[in-house]
Amino acid sequence: MKFKTKFKGLDQLTTKLETYREDKTQEAIEIVTDTAFKIQANGKTRVAVDTGHTKRNIKVEIASDGLSALIGTRGDDVEYAVPLEFGTNDTPAQPFMVPAHEEERPEFLSNLKDTLGEV
Numbered sequence: 001m002k003f004k005t006k007f008k009g010l011d012q013l014t015t016k017l018e019t020y021r022e023d024k025t026q027e028a029i030e031i032v033t034d035t036a037f038k039i040q041a042n043g044k045t046r047v048a049v050d051t052g053h054t055k056r057n058i059k060v061e062i063a064s065d066g067l068s069a070l071i072g073t074r075g076d077d078v079e080y081a082v083p084l085e086f087g088t089n090d091t092p093a094q095p096f097m098v099p100a101h102e103e104e105r106p107e108f109l110s111n112l113k114d115t116l117g118e119v
Contacts, residue, residue, distance in 0.1 A: 014106055027115045032062070035061060039100045039104050040060045040100075042100035047096040058097070071097070072097055085098065
């Protein structure tokens with residue numbers, strides 16, 4: 001015994017699912033970008049300032065797909081940012097990027113959850 005099944009509207013469903021995926025991806029990109037720049041601004045307010053060089057070199061680099069970002073000091077002459085953040089045997093830590101990240105994390109996760117739901 002053979003059965004033949006025909007699905008109507010499968011093309012429309014596929015189109016709607018693709019549109020949904022594109023919309024949710026764009027919303028996630030906006031959340032990542034917004035959060036990255038908030039972390040940058042927060043880090044700049046927290047960093048210990050002597051000459052201002054470290055503060056000026058806290059940069060945001062968004063990945064090509066927009067779904068991730070690198071936020072931190074960039075440049076050849078900001079090698080002291082890591083000892084500043086984490087301290088050394090002789091110098092206590094003066095964290096600025098880790099606390100900036102941790103402050104923005106709950107809102108970031110909440111925004112993603114609101115946007116993506118149970119996807």
